[in-house]
Amino acid sequence: MKRKLQALIVLLLLGAVRLPMEQYVTHYYRTTGLLSAPLSLGLRDNLSQMGFAASLGGLRSLVATISYLRAYREWENVNWAKVDSLMQLTTNLQPRYENYWDEAAWHMAYNAASAYLYDEKIETDVRTSLYKEHVQRGIDILKRGLQFTPESARLWSTLGDIYANRTENPREATLAAEAYLQVFRLSRNERYARFAAHQYSLTPDPAKWRKAYDMLSAFYQKKRVSATLLDDLKKLEVKLNIPFPQRIPTPGIPIEAPADPYTGVYR
Template structure:
């Protein structure tokens, strides 16, 4: 009887400690999530993708380790040009490590650039229609990776910049690209060239020429470093188009000079180099 009482006391103490720590754990949990810690959700769909053992390992606190192993598998799939398997592995990796900007970025690049080109030039598919459809499908997949990545990493300028590049180069969506670059440029740590890239795209977005002109003038007014010949040339072009009074116009680019080469990071996808 005494022993039963003692054990009741021990269990009671454990429960009491549980009650005391409950609000503390809840508050710690909320604070951790507020700064984007422990935000990954491991659902049943992921268990089917990665298998029971990997899922158990991920649940037991080894998410990053499982993600690294799956990424190596994806790399092997890349070497074998098994694009479908790669896409599935990328889904798993990004679900396990949603805060890794690198995984989202590379997954998108592999799909929208490598897999899309491979699909377009697939020698086993005689139908051009089907090849182009497959290419578009991979573009869409690449875009989805970036959009999901942005949802999980709203503080990453890099993913917004990559979305801008993707919309510009693969979807010819200049307005969307301009918006993505503008969002990226407004973020902490974003290099100054992103703002210019946004302005270049905006200048090609129909109906937003005035906005593009104002932005380019604003960039120009930022100082000599921003007096790139391409900025000046676009300002001149838009002045013509918008019929800006001659007194308010900017001096044109010296004749014989073409648009300068892009600065590092301003042209295609950086991983394509």
């Protein structure tokens, strides 16, 4: 009996010693990204009992993959509501995996939005409205993903692309430009600075035109000139009423072709 009591005391002492230790280690792992935040109990509504238990039991990544595969199947079935719900579940299970956020946004802002826009069974006004709603849904998904991975150039780039290609409001060109500038900050890829300048040039704000002009002129001075850059500069010179002597000469500079016509704003 005495030994059993000793065993119980050792067990309790062990627990008391390791509790603060585990609290510290868990916090450290979460800070360094090795552990994800605990699962929200609200997820239990979306996951089966088994799925919830498995995701608690260290198989969270596997459950996320299964949920992703289910979303893929629903995409093939053109069931957009289900795709959204399953991709939401997937991103909640693995919020630090940028690919899931990127794909979830792509499904909504491109696939679902276009499917509704070209669905002739729906009234024209409703189609446009559904298109806008799904583009906005894609933007919201990316913004939420960026809360978890603010340093993801990929998500900023997709956000810029959606603002640039999927919205019709010229005021949103500023948002596209800001997203591309974030990509440039993270990747140091100059192409994104040029995209940002191009987007600024499309806004109705003369202050932004000036900013675009300064950025594009800097590229021009460095002799990093492409056909689109030259075109933007020429348009901005007119918009900003730049005096003729200060305008750039057109001939004499070899013009490089756009690096990849299938990416970014030219997609």
